[in-house]
Amino acid sequence: MSSTQLRVFLLFSAGYFVSYVFRGVNLGFAPLITHDLGLSAADLGLLTSLYFLGFAGAQIPAGVLLDHFGSRRVTAGTLLFAAAGIGVFGAAHSIGTMMLGRLLIGVGVSVCLGAAFKALAQHFEAARLPLMNGLVMAVGGLGGVMVGTPLTWVLTFAGWRAVCVGLGVLTILVALALWFGAPETREERGHASLISQFKGTWHILKSPAFWKIASFSVVTQGVFYAMQSLWVGAWMRDVMGLAPREAAAQVSILGFAMMAGCVGFGAAARGLERRGVSLYAFCGVGMALFVLTQMLIMAGVPLPAGLLWAAYGIFGGTGILSYAVMARHFPAHLIGRANTTLTLIIFLLIFGFQIGVGAVLSRWPASAGRYPAAAHLTAWGVLVALQVASAIWYVLPGRALAKSGQLQAEHQS
Known part of the structure; x- marks a missing residue:
C-alpha cells in the first residue's frame, strides 16, 4: 500500500468512525438526557431517530455533490454541519433544540461512507476494493464499540454536555485532516x-x-x-x-x-x-x-x-x-x-x-x-x-x- 493509499484509507475511515459514534452516542446519553429533560421513551426514540432522517434525506443531494466536487471537499465541508449539530445538541435545554441538533448531525455525516467508497475506488485497483471497503466498515464499527464501555467510563467523570463538546472538537479535527491531508482528485464534470x-x-x-x-x-x-x-x-x-x-x-x-x-x-x-x-x-x-x-x-x-x-x-x-x-x-x-x-x-x-x-x-x-x-x-x-x-x-x-x-x-x- 502506497503512502497516498494509506492516507486515503486512514482519513476516510476516520470520517466514517465519527459518523458511527454519532449514530450510537445516544445509547450512552439516554439515561442522562431522559433524567435531565424528563423525556418519555417516545420522545427519546423520535430524538435519536432524527439522525437517520437527516442522513436519509441527504443521500441523493450528497451523491450529486460527491460527483461534482469530490470526496475530500464534500466530506470535510459536511462534517462541519455535524460539528455544529453536536454543539446545538449539547447546549440545548429543550427537546426541540436537541432535535434540530440531531438532524444536523445526520445531514453532516451522510456522505462519510459513500465518500470513503468513492475515494477508495479512485486510488485502489478493483480487485482490492471488497477488502478495503470491509476494512472501512470495520473501522466504523469501532465507533459502535466506543459508545459502549468507553463512553460509560467517560460519563463517570464528565457530563454528557462536556462529551458533546469533545465530539465537536474531534469532528472539526477530522474535517481539517481530510481537507489538508487527503489527496486531491480530478472530478469529471457533466454528472447527473x-x-x-x-x-x-x-x-x-x-x-x-x-x-x-x-x-x-x-x-x-x-x-x-x-x-x-x-x-x-x-x-x-x-x-x-x-x-x-x-x-x-x-x-x-x-x-x-x-x-x-x-x-x-x-x-x-x-x-x-x-x-x-x-x-x-x-x-x-x-x-x-x-x-x-x-x-x-x-x-x-x-x-x-x-x-x-x-x-x-x-x-x-x-x-x-x-x-x-x-x-x-x-x-x-x-x-x-x-x-x-x-x-x-x-x-x-x-x-x-x-x-x-x-x-x-x-x-x-x-x-x-x-x-x-x-x-x-x-x-x-x-x-x-x-x-x-x-x-x-x-x-x-x-x-x-x-x-x-x-x-x-x-x-x-
Missing part, C-alpha cells in the same frame, strides 16, 4: 443533475428485482441499527437486569462482533461462491440467523449474554451483502443509484423503527426510568414479525430476479 438522480431513484423503486433483493435486507438492517444505536441498552437494563456498566460491556461486545462480521462474511461469501453457493442464498441464511438470534434473546435462553450479543452483532450486518447482490442483477450504469436507493430505504426504516419502539414502550408506565419486560417484548415482537414476513417474500421464487440476472449477463457479454 439532482433531478435526474431523483428520476433514477424512482426508476429503481419501480423495479420488481430491486424489491426482491432488498425485501429482507432493508428490514433486518433497519432493525439492527435501530436497536444497536439506542434500544439494546434499554433492553439490557430493563429486561435482563444488567447494571449500566455490564450493559455497556455487552454493547462493546456487539460492536466488536459486528466488525468481525463485516470482514468475515465478505471473505466467506467469495469462497462459497466459488463452490457454487449463490451470494443471494448466503445473504439470506445470514439474515435468517440474525432473526433466530433475536428470538433467542427474547426467549431468555440460558446462554451467556456475551455469546448472544456477539451473535447479534455478527449476523446483524449480513444484510450489507445485498449491495453486492445488486451488482449481479443491475447493469453498471444503474448500480450507483440502486445502492443509494437501498441506503435511503434502510435509513428511513431505522428512523421509523426507532420511533415505533419508543411509541410502544410509552404505552406502559415507566418506573424509575425503566419499562416492564412486556413492553420491550411487544415492541421487539412486532419487529421480528416484520422480518419474518420479509423473509418469506425473499425466499419465494420470483421471475423478476431471474429475468434481471439474465439481462445483466447479456449486458456483460
Whole structure:
C-alpha cells in the first residue's frame, strides 16, 4: 500500500468512525438526557431517530455533490454541519433544540461512507476494493464499540454536555485532516443533475428485482441499527437486569462482533461462491440467523449474554451483502443509484423503527426510568414479525430476479 493509499484509507475511515459514534452516542446519553429533560421513551426514540432522517434525506443531494466536487471537499465541508449539530445538541435545554441538533448531525455525516467508497475506488485497483471497503466498515464499527464501555467510563467523570463538546472538537479535527491531508482528485464534470438522480431513484423503486433483493435486507438492517444505536441498552437494563456498566460491556461486545462480521462474511461469501453457493442464498441464511438470534434473546435462553450479543452483532450486518447482490442483477450504469436507493430505504426504516419502539414502550408506565419486560417484548415482537414476513417474500421464487440476472449477463457479454 502506497503512502497516498494509506492516507486515503486512514482519513476516510476516520470520517466514517465519527459518523458511527454519532449514530450510537445516544445509547450512552439516554439515561442522562431522559433524567435531565424528563423525556418519555417516545420522545427519546423520535430524538435519536432524527439522525437517520437527516442522513436519509441527504443521500441523493450528497451523491450529486460527491460527483461534482469530490470526496475530500464534500466530506470535510459536511462534517462541519455535524460539528455544529453536536454543539446545538449539547447546549440545548429543550427537546426541540436537541432535535434540530440531531438532524444536523445526520445531514453532516451522510456522505462519510459513500465518500470513503468513492475515494477508495479512485486510488485502489478493483480487485482490492471488497477488502478495503470491509476494512472501512470495520473501522466504523469501532465507533459502535466506543459508545459502549468507553463512553460509560467517560460519563463517570464528565457530563454528557462536556462529551458533546469533545465530539465537536474531534469532528472539526477530522474535517481539517481530510481537507489538508487527503489527496486531491480530478472530478469529471457533466454528472447527473439532482433531478435526474431523483428520476433514477424512482426508476429503481419501480423495479420488481430491486424489491426482491432488498425485501429482507432493508428490514433486518433497519432493525439492527435501530436497536444497536439506542434500544439494546434499554433492553439490557430493563429486561435482563444488567447494571449500566455490564450493559455497556455487552454493547462493546456487539460492536466488536459486528466488525468481525463485516470482514468475515465478505471473505466467506467469495469462497462459497466459488463452490457454487449463490451470494443471494448466503445473504439470506445470514439474515435468517440474525432473526433466530433475536428470538433467542427474547426467549431468555440460558446462554451467556456475551455469546448472544456477539451473535447479534455478527449476523446483524449480513444484510450489507445485498449491495453486492445488486451488482449481479443491475447493469453498471444503474448500480450507483440502486445502492443509494437501498441506503435511503434502510435509513428511513431505522428512523421509523426507532420511533415505533419508543411509541410502544410509552404505552406502559415507566418506573424509575425503566419499562416492564412486556413492553420491550411487544415492541421487539412486532419487529421480528416484520422480518419474518420479509423473509418469506425473499425466499419465494420470483421471475423478476431471474429475468434481471439474465439481462445483466447479456449486458456483460
